[in-house]
Amino acid sequence: MNKAEILVIDDEPQIRKLLEIILESNDYKVWQAETGKEGLIMAANHPPELILLDIGLPDRSGHEILKDLRTWYNKSIIILSVQNSEEDIVRALDTGATDYLTKPFRTNELLARIRSCIRKNNTDDSKSIFIFDELQIDFLSRIVKKNETILKLTSTEYNLLGLFARNEGRVLTHQFILKEIWGVGYQTETQYLRVFVGTLRKKIEDNPNDPKHIITESGVGYRFN
Amino acid sequence: MNKAEILVIDDEPQIRKLLEIILESNDYKVWQAETGKEGLIMAANHPPELILLDIGLPDRSGHEILKDLRTWYNKSIIILSVQNSEEDIVRALDTGATDYLTKPFRTNELLARIRSCIRKNNTDDSKSIFIFDELQIDFLSRIVKKNETILKLTSTEYNLLGLFARNEGRVLTHQFILKEIWGVGYQTETQYLRVFVGTLRKKIEDNPNDPKHIITESGVGYRFN
DNA sequence: TAACCTTCTTTATAATTTCTTTATATTTTC
DNA sequence: GAAAATATAAAGAAATTATAAAGAAGGTTA
Numbered sequence: 001m002n003k004a005e006i007l008v009i010d011d012e013p014q015i016r017k018l019l020e021i022i023l024e025s026n027d028y029k030v031w032q033a034e035t036g037k038e039g040l041i042m043a044a045n046h047p048p049e050l051i052l053l054d055i056g057l058p059d060r061s062g063h064e065i066l067k068d069l070r071t072w073y074n075k076s077i078i079i080l081s082v083q084n085s086e087e088d089i090v091r092a093l094d095t096g097a098t099d100y101l102t103k104p105f106r107t108n109e110l111l112a113r114i115r116s117c118i119r120k121n122n123t124d125d126s127k128s129i130f131i132f133d134e135l136q137i138d139f140l141s142r143i144v145k146k147n148e149t150i151l152k153l154t155s156t157e158y159n160l161l162g163l164f165a166r167n168e169g170r171v172l173t174h175q176f177i178l179k180e181i182w183g184v185g186y187q188t189e190t191q192y193l194r195v196f197v198g199t200l201r202k203k204i205e206d207n208p209n210d211p212k213h214i215i216t217e218s219g220v221g222y223r224f225n
Numbered sequence: 226m227n228k229a230e231i232l233v234i235d236d237e238p239q240i241r242k243l244l245e246i247i248l249e250s251n252d253y254k255v256w257q258a259e260t261g262k263e264g265l266i267m268a269a270n271h272p273p274e275l276i277l278l279d280i281g282l283p284d285r286s287g288h289e290i291l292k293d294l295r296t297w298y299n300k301s302i303i304i305l306s307v308q309n310s311e312e313d314i315v316r317a318l319d320t321g322a323t324d325y326l327t328k329p330f331r332t333n334e335l336l337a338r339i340r341s342c343i344r345k346n347n348t349d350d351s352k353s354i355f356i357f358d359e360l361q362i363d364f365l366s367r368i369v370k371k372n373e374t375i376l377k378l379t380s381t382e383y384n385l386l387g388l389f390a391r392n393e394g395r396v397l398t399h400q401f402i403l404k405e406i407w408g409v410g411y412q413t414e415t416q417y418l419r420v421f422v423g424t425l426r427k428k429i430e431d432n433p434n435d436p437k438h439i440i441t442e443s444g445v446g447y448r449f450n
Numbered sequence: 451t452a453a454c455c456t457t458c459t460t461t462a463t464a465a466t467t468t469c470t471t472t473a474t475a476t477t478t479t480c
Numbered sequence: 481g482a483a484a485a486t487a488t489a490a491a492g493a494a495a496t497t498a499t500a501a502a503g504a505a506g507g508t509t510a
Contacts, residue, residue: 086331093337106311112318154457171367218467219380379468443478
């Protein structure tokens with residue numbers, strides 16, 4: 001449970017299959033999109049931890065997809081490409097690519113770069129373990145403990161708690177949270193959020209009726225302590 | 226204007242000179258270290274925005290220097306190496322390298338990767354905190370503290386306080402405040418304002434009967450100190 | 451394939467918080 | 481001191497949030 005999710009956007013079925021095998025055997029959950037358009041929709045509906053993007057897509061140039069993604073998606077995007085031209089690399093990196101690998105890539109290098117990117121996503125403070133009193137969140141192993149007992153969280157619950165933890169002390173608006181966890185297009189579904197905050201509180205709070213960690217800021221959003 | 230500072234740790238003088246020329250002509254301030262030990266000291270004394278580290282250093286393996294740096298340095302470290310072995314790359318990335326480039330590197334690609342890394346460093350939002358004696362307003366986190374204690378404000382109260390704070394020392398008319406907070410069409414509802422000024426004073430003033438922050442300007446409006 | 455389980459989505463309703471309004475007290479201004 | 485303006489308290493209305501639970505979707509197992 002709580003596998004990190006990776007979205008692969010590539011038009012070649014063999015590459016997708018290869019990546020699926022590699023990634024799943026390394027304990028990632030893999031989503032696949034065949035076209036840039038499909039990829040954009042999937043990313044928006046379900047923001048992954050990392051995106052592997054083929055720059056040579058048939059429908060729109062991968063560069064355009066990258067630009068589109070970067071208008072709202074702020075986690076890592078690794079570019080895969082048969083192109084090895086300096087111009088292409090510079091362009092991709094300047095559009096916001098996190099990394100650029102040329103095909104054929106080396107499996108272990110790809111995995112190491114993925115690990116590095118995911119680490120970066122989660123360590124805005126270069127920390128991988130967050131401790132809030134009796135609560136302990138380990139972003140590397142994706143394990144949450146309360147008083148040394150491992151909590152069973154669904155992946156949405158985990159993502160939500162992670163977002164809260166990385167923004168400790170800050171009021172997060174409903175819209176922001178919905179966008180980050182469910183994707184653009186879900187910004188009005190505040191009831192989702194209420195339900196999930198409810199289940200999270202039941203799991204992490206000593207007294208869910210008088211929460212100490214997830215504080216309601218009525219009319220605005222929530223704040224995590 | 227402040228140039229971003231880059232520390233180059235490399236034992237080859239030619240490479241250092243080359244990097245110096247490239248980087249300075251691209252408006253970076255360059256620091257140079259010849260050995261790993263020297264690099265560690267320089268980085269500690271004057272933490273740069275980014276470190277370029279040669280992995281094949283004579284005194285200690287670059288991997289060890291990297292590991293050492295990562296115990297406290299959390300900005301970007303780009304590895305430069307003549308080595309192109311997968312094992313080496315994986316090891317460096319897993320020890321916390323931000324990126325890995327093989328020598329000879331392509332100038333523009335290096336610059337693009339540097340830009341990408343520095344961009345990432347600077348994404349943590351610079352804080353915008355207003356302080357009025359014992360009162361502290363953080364507009365980014367949307368949090369108001371009085372003597373380090375977080376105040377619980379409704380969103381209207383927060384908006385009103387924010388308006389006051391941004392117009393410190395200025396007399397704001399009832400009409401202006403009502404228009405800003407409640408919108409046009411509410412300019413005559415001065416009673417709203419009285420009620421909310423009342424609740425705000427109860428929360429932020431030491432003695433609400435003798436307010437020091439929100440001053441009544443009878444017949445005109447209010448002024449915030 | 452069916453039965454089962456988990457998780458997510460949706461609906462209904464209860465509880466709480468915030469806002470608006472009214473009444474009355476207090477202060478300021480002239 | 482009287483009129484005007486401001487402050488406070490509190491009740492009712494409205495909006496927002498919380499909770500429970502049913503239905504739907506997806507995956508797993510026998």
